[in-house]
Amino acid sequence: MEFVGQIVSGAFGEILARQKSGEELEIGELLACDEPNGIQLLQVYDLEYGSQIQPETIELMSGLRLEGKGEKTSFFEEELRHYVLAKVKGLVTVRGGKAVSTKTLPKFFNGLRRIRDADLSFLDKPEKPLFLGRLRSGSKAIDKRIELDGEKVLSHHVLVPATTGRGKSNLVKVMLYELLDKDYCGVLVMDPHNEYHKSLKKHAKAGEWLKSYSPNPEGGQVSLRVNYAALKPWHFNGVMPFSEAQQQTLHLAYKTWEKDWITRLLAGDSLGDKVQDVTLNVLQRKLGLILDGRVFVKNGSETIVDDVTGHLLDSKKVVIDTSRLGSEAELLVASVFTNALFNRRKAAQTDKPVVSIVLEEAPRVLSEAAGANVFSSIAREGRKFGVGLIAITQLASLIPREVLANLNTKIILGNEMKQEREALIASASQDLSTDDKAIAALDKGEAIVSSVFSRFAVPISIPLFEEHASAAAASAPARKAFV
Numbered sequence: 222m223e224f225v226g227q228i229v230s231g232a233f234g235e236i237l238a239r240q241k242s243g244e245e246l247e248i249g250e251l252l253a254c255d256e257p258n259g260i261q262l263l264q265v266y267d268l269e270y271g272s273q274i275q276p277e278t279i280e281l282m283s284g285l286r287l288e289g290k291g292e293k294t295s296f297f298e299e300e301l302r303h304y305v306l307a308k309v310k311g312l313v314t315v316r317g318g319k320a321v322s323t324k325t326l327p328k329f330f331n332g333l334r335r336i337r338d339a340d341l342s343f344l345d346k347p348e349k350p351l352f353l354g355r356l357r358s359g360s361k362a363i364d365k366r367i368e369l370d371g372e373k374v375l376s377h378h379v380l381v382p383a384t385t386g387r388g389k390s391n392l393v394k395v396m397l398y399e400l401l402d403k404d405y406c407g408v409l410v411m412d413p414h415n416e417y418h419k420s421l422k423k424h425a426k427a428g429e430w431l432k433s434y435s436p437n438p439e440g441g442q443v444s445l446r447v448n449y450a451a452l453k454p455w456h457f458n459g460v461m462p463f464s465e466a467q468q469q470t471l472h473l474a475y476k477t478w479e480k481d482w483i484t485r486l487l488a489g490d491s492l493g494d495k496v497q498d499v500t501l502n503v504l505q506r507k508l509g510l511i512l513d514g515r516v517f518v519k520n521g522s523e524t525i526v527d528d529v530t531g532h533l534l535d536s537k538k539v540v541i542d543t544s545r546l547g548s549e550a551e552l553l554v555a556s557v558f559t560n561a562l563f564n565r566r567k568a569a570q571t572d573k574p575v576v577s578i579v580l581e582e583a584p585r586v587l588s589e590a591a592g593a594n595v596f597s598s599i600a601r602e603g604r605k606f607g608v609g610l611i612a613i614t615q616l617a618s619l620i621p622r623e624v625l626a627n628l629n630t631k632i633i634l635g636n637e638m639k640q641e642r643e644a645l646i647a648s649a650s651q652d653l654s655t656d657d658k659a660i661a662a663l664d665k666g667e668a669i670v671s672s673v674f675s676r677f678a679v680p681i682s683i684p685l686f687e688e689h690a691s692a693a694a695a696s697a698p699a700r701k702a703f704v
């Protein structure tokens with residue numbers, strides 16, 4: 222048996238194994254330990270030196286070498302006396318081809334080997350797959366597709382946290398590309414950098430499954446125009462802060478003028494003595510700032526909200542190009558569509574197909590400061606109605622803990638900020654307390670998936686979108702994957 226290490230001491234979750242000389246174990250590496258009734262899969266989470274020689278002797282020897290008084294001095298049987306100790310933890314136990322939680326220690330002094338294809342036969346393809354990447358051992362990708370149950374994962378929300386440039390958008394593009402022609406889910410994508418539409422239109426079935434809206438429509442895109450009459454006072458929640466008096470005025474205007482409320486407010490019409498002029502003026506100015514004339518219009522485009530929600534309930538992938546809009550106008554558009562969708566869903570007797578909403582810089586609406594809004598309601602109770610979020614962020618720590626805990630799948634990419642890693646580890650579905658270093662060391666495209674729908678925190682390697690799309694276009698191989 223080709224052992225790379227041997228268990229020498231430790232405790233549950235912190236087993237110490239000696240590395241075989243000539244082998245090089247990596248942080249994050251997956252190892253296997255054969256047991257009489259199955260296989261334990263383990264993962265290296267830390268490495269340190271071990272030695273049989275007293276530290277004073279080692280220091281003296283290095284002094285002799287460094288000071289030129291014995292360059293040739295060496296230890297007798299060096300590879301036996303000095304070694305690397307790997308700290309490993311059990312990830313999952315495979316018994317009769319099924320994955321079960323690890324609850325025992327592997328046999329003392331047992332050998333550890335690298336994982337083989339046959340160890341991973343328990344990773345099978347769910348009926349409604351959501352592809353995330355390939356299994357990763359340390360920095361090596363293994364040719365095993367990692368797919369979770371998409372219906373469950375999407376309705377229970379996904380968080381994609383990472384420092385800038387670590388591959389959040391790339392991951393979401395890969396996920397959406399694979400989801401594009403799946404009829405079990407609709408996706409609304411707010412696209413502030415006009416990157417998702419450019420990428421997804423490369424899909425062979427984009428003509429049928431992708432719907433794209435833009436203020437400046439090009440080839441196949443639909444004009445993004447929202448009629449004032451589609452706006453409701455509560456659509457502004459989480460989008461722009463209003464004082465108590467301003468809030469009340471918005472509601473009074475809506476009650477008084479109904480679908481003309483925005484037009485009349487902008488025109489400076491009076492609401493009677495109950496509202497001070499100064500309040501009206503401030504509101505007029507704030508609304509003027511947010512209601513970008515390229516998108517929000519007094520006349521026309523009465524059906525866009527029904528059209529978009531209809532597409533979503535029809536499992537289409539709808540991308541909204543907001544690249545030329547301000548952050549607030551983008552959020553308002555998202556809020557209008559999401560409110561309409563959520564209301565239709567609440568009124569309907571079904572939670573299928575699941576609809577997911579992709580939002581960049583999600584703390585804009587999910588942080589404490591954003592207050593209650595449709596997105597935070599979805600984070601709390603969307604799953605009951607089959608509506609979920611894919612929340613992308615550099616700053617997960619701004620999202621309150623109870624909301625973070627509700628985002629049941631976290632695809633954690635590299636992050637050098639300790640505070641961010643702490644927030645993620647504290648809210649993960651598996652115990653990631655020993656993975657702080659591994660998360661800090663994740664390279665572009667490497668991630669750890671912590672999900673209530675997975676037996677263990679799965680290390681994955683995400684393909685570069687461009688390569689993935691060309692490979693997918695070139696072939697449609699038989700695939701195996703994972704529950």
Ligand SMILES: Nc1ncnc2c1ncn2[C@@H]1O[C@H](COP(=O)(O)OP(=O)(O)OP(=O)(O)O)[C@@H](O)[C@H]1O
Pocket residue numbers: 383384385386387388389390391392615665666667682683684685686
């Ligand atoms: N899986 C990957 N494999 C190889 N390279 C990658 C991968 N993911 C991302 N990259 C590289 O990193 C660059 C940045 O990736 P991406 O735009 O996805 O990062 P991001 O996290 O979305 O950044 P931002 O916070 O700026 O939005 C990409 O242009 C690509 O070159």
Ligand SMILES: [Mg+2]
Pocket residue numbers: 389390391
């Ligand atoms: Mg990005």
